[in-house]
Amino acid sequence: MMNNNKKKLIAVGALLLVLIIGLFKSAGINDAGHRTVIQYLNGTMKVKFDSGMYLTYFGKVTTYPDVITFDFDKSPAVEEATLDQTGIVVRYRDGGTGLVYGATRFRLPSDEMTMIELHKSFRSTEGVAYKLLKTRGEAITFLTSGLFTSEEAYSVSRGTFTSWVKEQLNKGQFVTQSESITTTDEVTGEIVVREVSKRAVGEDGQPMYEPNDLEKYGIIVDSFSLTDWDFEDSTLKQISAKREATMAIMTSKALAEQAKQEAKQAEEDGKREVVIAQYTKEVEKSMAVVEAEQKKEVALLDASRVKEEATILKETAEIDLERIKVEAMGVIETATAEADARTLILAADGALEQKLQAEIAIQEKWANAFATRAVPSTVTTFGGSESTVGGDSDVSNFMKMMTIQAAKDLNYDRSVDTIKPKTSKRPAPLN
Numbered sequence: 001m002m003n004n005n006k007k008k009l010i011a012v013g014a015l016l017l018v019l020i021i022g023l024f025k026s027a028g029i030n031d032a033g034h035r036t037v038i039q040y041l042n043g044t045m046k047v048k049f050d051s052g053m054y055l056t057y058f059g060k061v062t063t064y065p066d067v068i069t070f071d072f073d074k075s076p077a078v079e080e081a082t083l084d085q086t087g088i089v090v091r092y093r094d095g096g097t098g099l100v101y102g103a104t105r106f107r108l109p110s111d112e113m114t115m116i117e118l119h120k121s122f123r124s125t126e127g128v129a130y131k132l133l134k135t136r137g138e139a140i141t142f143l144t145s146g147l148f149t150s151e152e153a154y155s156v157s158r159g160t161f162t163s164w165v166k167e168q169l170n171k172g173q174f175v176t177q178s179e180s181i182t183t184t185d186e187v188t189g190e191i192v193v194r195e196v197s198k199r200a201v202g203e204d205g206q207p208m209y210e211p212n213d214l215e216k217y218g219i220i221v222d223s224f225s226l227t228d229w230d231f232e233d234s235t236l237k238q239i240s241a242k243r244e245a246t247m248a249i250m251t252s253k254a255l256a257e258q259a260k261q262e263a264k265q266a267e268e269d270g271k272r273e274v275v276i277a278q279y280t281k282e283v284e285k286s287m288a289v290v291e292a293e294q295k296k297e298v299a300l301l302d303a304s305r306v307k308e309e310a311t312i313l314k315e316t317a318e319i320d321l322e323r324i325k326v327e328a329m330g331v332i333e334t335a336t337a338e339a340d341a342r343t344l345i346l347a348a349d350g351a352l353e354q355k356l357q358a359e360i361a362i363q364e365k366w367a368n369a370f371a372t373r374a375v376p377s378t379v380t381t382f383g384g385s386e387s388t389v390g391g392d393s394d395v396s397n398f399m400k401m402m403t404i405q406a407a408k409d410l411n412y413d414r415s416v417d418t419i420k421p422k423t424s425k426r427p428a429p430l431n
Helices: 002-025 112-122 125-145 150-155 158-171 233-349 352-371 392-409
Strands: 027-030 034-039 045-048 052-055 060-065 067-071 088-091 097-107 176-184 191-199 220-231
Touching (some): 027 034, 125 158, 150 220
Antiparallel strands (some): 027 052, 034 045, 067 097, 176 191
16 A cells, blocks of 8 residues: 555656646746747747746747847957858949948847748748848848949948938838930040949839838848948059049149139239229329319308408498498587587577677786886977876777777677577488
8 A cells, every 4th residue: 555655656746847847848038139939839929029937838939139230341240240241242333343341230020920920931030130131231232332333432422322222221122224324434535325223213203112021021220331342453443543534634624724714814803903993093083073172162162251251341341331420420410419509509699708708808918918017107209298108098098999909800799689599500411
């Protein structure tokens, strides 16, 4: 009985051990930066995007990185790349070949259905990298190089080259078409007709694209960069020779253009000097006219000032004349008034007052002379008679005679009569 129980315990333990081992074998861990595709025993699939544990239930597990790096640079990749090679071979429109260097990062789809479709088509990271990403990247880069000449890629169009490659990785390869172009060889001057490829455009003027496998599988181009170019020696020699010839032609053209410009400049300088001389003469003429006008204005101002001063002097003289006339009229009026007064006085008393004053003065003179006479009191004359010479009677008679004569001279009459005044005539006012 004990043996049977022991056997049962061993069997149960063995079964549990098998179950535990199977459980561990049916579990896995998805690392950060990766996604895991799980194919169960019944054929269904599931994708584990986030990091952590998952159960496989004894299904098949395939792990992919979230980002696949295609490094085609010259130097080894700084970080481990999914794809690592030295350059991509290209062929340019003029037949020259070379290598381009750079790197591309592709991000795998983030939805489960698209990721399962990608897994069904390529089965592994290496399948996606080599069969899809590398193939498309090289094909698109090669096609794009055919849209440029070696010289264009070498010198002026690297930015356009890079943007066109990235555009096609995201949207699909350009649809191209042939076109005949006619150019003139810059070295020989010959006309050259060539068939070249160019981007086809739709009715809206936008580029046309082939179906894009990357877009179909939800792959996004995170970045694309071209870091360097290598050209074959013959291409480099051709570019160098062409550049030297072109530079020589350009130098010759530049010298010819320079000579032409110098001649033109000399002509322009001559014209400019003529214009300057003409304008100088015009300026001198204008200045002379201005100066003459200024002198004329000054002369007019001086004449106006002299005229104004003469007018002022005339007005002043007229005012002075009027003043003198007024003063003369005043003097005449005063003299006339005085004359009228004297005439009235004379007419009133016959100038009695003046006559009396004259007579008094005369009498005073004679009286004083009589009083102070110095003569002898008795004089004997011839004939034996005796008389007093210069006596009072003689003096009295003499004084009467002189008084009569004075009265006659003064037109003086001692009798009192009524005398009528004489009317004087006033002078006319002065003009």
